[in-house]
Amino acid sequence: MRRARGNVLIMALFVSVFLYFLSVALVAQNRQDVLLAVTLEHRARADAAARAGLELALHVMRTDPSWPQRLDGARGELETGGAWSLPLPSPVPGHPNLLEIRSEGVSGIARVTRRRIVEEIALASEDSLGPHLFALTGNGELAMLGPDFRWSLLGPAPDPESWLAASGGPLFSHVPGPGQGAPRIFDLTPRGMEQVNLVVSPAQTVAWLDLGRETASWKEIPPPDQPGGLLFREVEARLQGNRYEGPGVEWYSLTGRALQARGTVVYSHARHEFYRGARGTLTEAGYVLEEPGRQFGSSALLAHDVATGKWSVLVDLMEVFDLRADPEIRADSRTPDTDTLGMVESQPYALEAGNPRSVLRGGSRDWSLDRQASGLSRGLFAYAGRLRMHTSEGSRDGLPGVCLSEGLDPGRDLALDRPGVRGALWDSSTRSFQERELLPPKRIRANLLGDLNCSESFQEAGGNDGTNCVAIQGKDLYAFVRLRTEYLAEPETEYLPPFTEEFLKTSQRTETVVLAHFNGQRWQIWPGGLAEFSVLPPPPHSTLVEAGELQLSPRSLAAASYPEGADRPRSRYAPLVDW
Amino acid sequence: MRRASGFSLAEVLLATLFLCIAFFGYLALHQRLIYSNWKIEQRQAPREEVRSALVERLARARSGETSNLEPVEGRVGGLWRVRAFKTWTETVRGRPEPVEKSLHLDTFIGVRRPGW
Numbered sequence: 001m002r003r004a005r006g007n008v009l010i011m012a013l014f015v016s017v018f019l020y021f022l023s024v025a026l027v028a029q030n031r032q033d034v035l036l037a038v039t040l041e042h043r044a045r046a047d048a049a050a051r052a053g054l055e056l057a058l059h060v061m062r063t064d065p066s067w068p069q070r071l072d073g074a075r076g077e078l079e080t081g082g083a084w085s086l087p088l089p090s091p092v093p094g095h096p097n098l099l100e101i102r103s104e105g106v107s108g109i110a111r112v113t114r115r116r117i118v119e120e121i122a123l124a125s126e127d128s129l130g131p132h133l134f135a136l137t138g139n140g141e142l143a144m145l146g147p148d149f150r151w152s153l154l155g156p157a158p159d160p161e162s163w164l165a166a167s168g169g170p171l172f173s174h175v176p177g178p179g180q181g182a183p184r185i186f187d188l189t190p191r192g193m194e195q196v197n198l199v200v201s202p203a204q205t206v207a208w209l210d211l212g213r214e215t216a217s218w219k220e221i222p223p224p225d226q227p228g229g230l231l232f233r234e235v236e237a238r239l240q241g242n243r244y245e246g247p248g249v250e251w252y253s254l255t256g257r258a259l260q261a262r263g264t265v266v267y268s269h270a271r272h273e274f275y276r277g278a279r280g281t282l283t284e285a286g287y288v289l290e291e292p293g294r295q296f297g298s299s300a301l302l303a304h305d306v307a308t309g310k311w312s313v314l315v316d317l318m319e320v321f322d323l324r325a326d327p328e329i330r331a332d333s334r335t336p337d338t339d340t341l342g343m344v345e346s347q348p349y350a351l352e353a354g355n356p357r358s359v360l361r362g363g364s365r366d367w368s369l370d371r372q373a374s375g376l377s378r379g380l381f382a383y384a385g386r387l388r389m390h391t392s393e394g395s396r397d398g399l400p401g402v403c404l405s406e407g408l409d410p411g412r413d414l415a416l417d418r419p420g421v422r423g424a425l426w427d428s429s430t431r432s433f434q435e436r437e438l439l440p441p442k443r444i445r446a447n448l449l450g451d452l453n454c455s456e457s458f459q460e461a462g463g464n465d466g467t468n469c470v471a472i473q474g475k476d477l478y479a480f481v482r483l484r485t486e487y488l489a490e491p492e493t494e495y496l497p498p499f500t501e502e503f504l505k506t507s508q509r510t511e512t513v514v515l516a517h518f519n520g521q522r523w524q525i526w527p528g529g530l531a532e533f534s535v536l537p538p539p540p541h542s543t544l545v546e547a548g549e550l551q552l553s554p555r556s557l558a559a560a561s562y563p564e565g566a567d568r569p570r571s572r573y574a575p576l577v578d579w
Numbered sequence: 580m581r582r583a584s585g586f587s588l589a590e591v592l593l594a595t596l597f598l599c600i601a602f603f604g605y606l607a608l609h610q611r612l613i614y615s616n617w618k619i620e621q622r623q624a625p626r627e628e629v630r631s632a633l634v635e636r637l638a639r640a641r642s643g644e645t646s647n648l649e650p651v652e653g654r655v656g657g658l659w660r661v662r663a664f665k666t667w668t669e670t671v672r673g674r675p676e677p678v679e680k681s682l683h684l685d686t687f688i689g690v691r692r693p694g695w
Contacts, residue, residue: 048685058689
């Protein structure tokens, strides 16, 4: 057999070439490993930069009203090397109240994009400042949710039983009046000249809260029942020959717990009182009392403008033409419940005393029937130019229901998807914290709070409790709302704070009370959005609402307006989900 | 004329030379790659620890623990800088003493108490 020479050489060359290609492949593979390792470091930096961009964007949106100009194309760099860039946050299609913030982090060859959906909670009233919300604590102290969106205490409330009232102006409250609530009258009686015993209600007046940057003090409005006041009239007793005519005194005293406000004007129920003096004849032996003095009283509604300092009468059932003669009293007028009051523009409404189905309309001389409600009403308020009733609807799904009527029921509108909760989770296999969705999104139900400690005492044909648990400023409406969510147990999961060790070890149904805001279109949780609800503790077994470290009464809520020098955002932004 | 059969000495020597160069080259490369991978693996754990520490600090900051955070310069209250770093030593071929290496990460977080 013929053997060709040089075959070994060719084979050696072939093996060498094979080893060469093997080496190239090995190097290439290793380069990928090295690249991956190096990229991980850059990737961590880029991720940190992207996170920083997101947080900065949200911070700017929350603190600067002109954030669109500041965020469009914003860039920055971290101390450790990563850089971020931000396009202008854009609306999420189909969700006008949601915005997507996108942040791109870059470090070396790594590029990471992070996104965050934020809920925009916008004030509806563009012509007014953001509200200062006021409520009472269980101890009768006044609490305020100020511009920093934190509840703080302002000291004892002047009258814990009074409503808090405000709308586009300062906060008003009833306060105990100074001294006697009625004038002292001396007249002829069967026992001679003496001070007349008048039937008077406890003296009270109205005060407004003067709120400075560091100070808060109540300024009392001079009550209308004081001598020398604008609504106080009197004539002295007189003797014409032997004919005696006693004094005539007319005054108004504030009554009831209901209070409404529009800007600097405050409205309150009142009693119009009139004392017509006695009539008699003096004789040599003494006197003959022909007609004893008499006190008349009727319902009235007063208004006081803090700007002008004047009281005025809106509704008055009694007319006193002559201070020495009997007055005219409208006998056909109905009697309003002084613990209810609603003002639509300058038109007053009240529920009828002893009949919470009847809504009365106040005229200048009487209260007449305006409408009959189909359900029981717990109070009246005006919103968007219409009178609304705060009605009791009974139980729904185990939640005692109270609604605001006419499409304002958060039980229908605030059935929203609660966002999933993201957090760090300890992974025992890698012995490191990993971010993941801790709780999947849930559907939540809501209903209005405000009847917790009134529901048992509220009965048909009984008196109204006068709850004013709705605060209104322009088109912005605020109320305490109860939310309920059901959680399924995840016993194997370990959570970092704020989740406790017991968190989700057993299935549970949680109820949380939050402050909700309605802007005319949708209900939203004020001021932190749905994300805040995710970490709120369940309410205690009491009738009070947890707000930070305070426990607030749901019975009274008011949205006042105080001017501030600093320009601040008109919208709140609450993160819903990151990825 | 009768032709010679088998391999010439020159052929065998040349082939052996080629094979030796290729084999020892491949062996050296392989050793280098093994060292390189070992070094990467050595750095991988600290990297993961730093990233994990950053995530943990962010989670703690979200829960309201802001005692060890520093505010971001030029921003009004509420925006904090979160840092995480790790220092470790590496043995480097050719050097008798281990070399100290470190990795620093920082980012921002906006912390608001519930109620904001």
